[in-house]
Amino acid sequence: MSAEKKQEFLIQIIPLFLKYGFRSMGVDDISKELGISKKTLYQAFKDKNEIVFEAVSAIMCQEQDISKEITATSENAIDEMIQISKLITQKFEVLHPSVHFEISKYYPAAYKLFNEHKTEFVFSSIKENIIRGINEGLYRNNLDPNIISGLFVHKMELFLDRSGFGGKDYSFKEVYLEMIRYHIRGLASEKGRNYLKERIKDETLNF
Numbered sequence: 171m172s173a174e175k176k177q178e179f180l181i182q183i184i185p186l187f188l189k190y191g192f193r194s195m196g197v198d199d200i201s202k203e204l205g206i207s208k209k210t211l212y213q214a215f216k217d218k219n220e221i222v223f224e225a226v227s228a229i230m231c232q233e234q235d236i237s238k239e240i241t242a243t244s245e246n247a248i249d250e251m252i253q254i255s256k257l258i259t260q261k262f263e264v265l266h267p268s269v270h271f272e273i274s275k276y277y278p279a280a281y282k283l284f285n286e287h288k289t290e291f292v293f294s295s296i297k298e299n300i301i302r303g304i305n306e307g308l309y310r311n312n313l314d315p316n317i318i319s320g321l322f323v324h325k326m327e328l329f330l331d332r333s334g335f336g337g338k339d340y341s342f343k344e345v346y347l348e349m350i351r352y353h354i355r356g357l358a359s360e361k362g363r364n365y366l367k368e369r370i371k372d373e374t375l376n377f
Contacts, residue, residue: 176214176224179204184225191266192222193276219277226273226280230287233261237295247303248354248366255350265342270330288323296322300357308362318357325349 182204186195197218201208215221237254244250273281297319303309328345335345358366 171214177228179206179211179214180225180228183221184229187222187225187266188262188269189264189266191268191272192225192280193268193272194266197221219279222273222277223280223283226277226283230283230291233258234287234291237291241295241298246306246308246365247299248308248358248362248369250299250302251350251354252369255347259343259346262346263341263343267339267342270327288326292326293319293323303357303362308359308365309357310359313357322353 183200186200186203190199197208197211200221201211204211211221215224236257240253240257241250244253273284297315300309300313300315300318304311304313304315330342354366355363
């Protein structure tokens, strides 16, 4: 089967995984949703593990490509973080609460890929954003980019898990936006806080 057809399947499969979870969407369910036979699905993918791995890989690659584009075109470091936050919350607004748990428990190859994305791409992206913000005078100049980036990466586990918030069932969007507000306000210099106040007047993220 062609790579184009495989990609076409993934485009349809990814929203199903994000909405219903990786574990609960079996091959029969996927085939039914796509309107194809299991035989056709297995012509594109060896098994369920490969489907999950390819789906996670596609999600990570798309996120990296768009994030890089935002970084290159954003006005400054704070604008970059706001634009990336809009991307993440729009893309994962409907996210099944068990997605992270299911990948970590049942799909080790996909989870390894996610961890590499988190500890390499996300870490370096946040670090570069902090350095940029310091150089622009929007972030405090006494920050340690390595420590802050590491803290951000570890906090990702918390907002993906979403079980340690007093038992309240917060959505992914609620937790992520609260984390980003906390992050930006914690980094911002006086100049950055003033910029943020002006910047968010036309935004819907309510920073």
